[in-house]
Amino acid sequence: MTVSITDNPSDRRSLHERIAADLRDEIMSGDLTPGAHLPSTTQLKARFNAANATIQKALQLLKDERLVVGRAGAAVTVRERRQQTVRPAAFMAPAAPGEPYRWLTEAAKQGSRAISTLLDVTEIRPPADVSTALGLAEGETAVLRRQILSIDGEPVELVKSYYPLDIARGTAITDRRRIRGGTPAVLAERGFPPRLSVDRVSARIPTQEQYQALSLPSDLPVLRTLRVVYSDDDRPVEATVMVKAGHLYELQYEFTPE
Known part of the structure; x- marks a missing residue:
């Protein structure tokens, strides 16, 4: 599902936190299944209209939360043991x-x-x-x-x-x-x-x-x-x-x- 994030003054979270929130929801709801690759950095940049550094910060949040695994320059995948x-x-x-x-x-x-x-x-x-x-x-x-x-x-x-x-x-x-x-x-x-x-x-x-x-x-x-x-x-x-x-x-x- 493609979602574009626009400026929303009522959402005080930083952009990378909002991106992580959307991806987290897709993982927890099963739209991104265990073992599945997340969209590429290029795809995520286009989807969220965000810089590469912002996308990487969002992905790092999900890694820290033990929802995904991956390293820089490689595909990021949903962990087998997610929610x-x-x-x-x-x-x-x-x-x-x-x-x-x-x-x-x-x-x-x-x-x-x-x-x-x-x-x-x-x-x-x-x-x-x-x-x-x-x-x-x-x-x-x-x-x-x-x-x-x-x-x-x-x-x-x-x-x-x-x-x-x-x-x-x-x-x-x-x-x-x-x-x-x-x-x-x-x-x-x-x-x-x-x-x-x-x-x-x-x-x-x-x-x-x-x-x-x-x-x-x-x-x-x-x-x-x-x-x-x-x-x-x-x-x-x-x-x-x-x-x-x-x-x-x-x-x-x-x-x-x-």
Whole structure:
């Protein structure tokens, strides 16, 4: 699709950022498929009425974002692993006894090597939205398990999971080690099997922590999911904040008519 960019005083981005935005959208929507060559520099110069240096700056942004690969003087191609689709429903049920956390097994089904690295386990006062979701009193603390998820050596998600103290104490949730089968298995053993999960998804500019943990190339928006897990009697037993790079991931939810 050919698009010409004209001066638009309401768009304060530099020209190379606007060019990168258009190409990024074509990559993420599938118009430029994995392995496909981007148009040549000459074609891009004509399409966007831009100088060679401007085109090269736009392409460098896409390279930094891990969407394309290529070197100066050679064709630039869309990476094979571009935007990934994540199905949250696939990760909800606890893993079978002795089995790895389902996030790891689901990634393996896609031919990827997934690793979960536990960064910290501590007792902390959660953010206000998490405290409200867990029904905590003002100033009440919870157990936090913070981890980074990586696929094929690249950090893809920063995960902060919070648990009420009366549920977490005396369990592996408070231990600074990975849990076989993940915390859903511990909650189920504790008598709090997951019955309902509610996601709230928003797009945000990354915080300093998120920027560093995910090795982000710029301040492109991240996807922030606040997931609250409820057990019997609608009791909230877990609240997790998951942050992914917005230009590399999309979320897929399935619904059936009531």
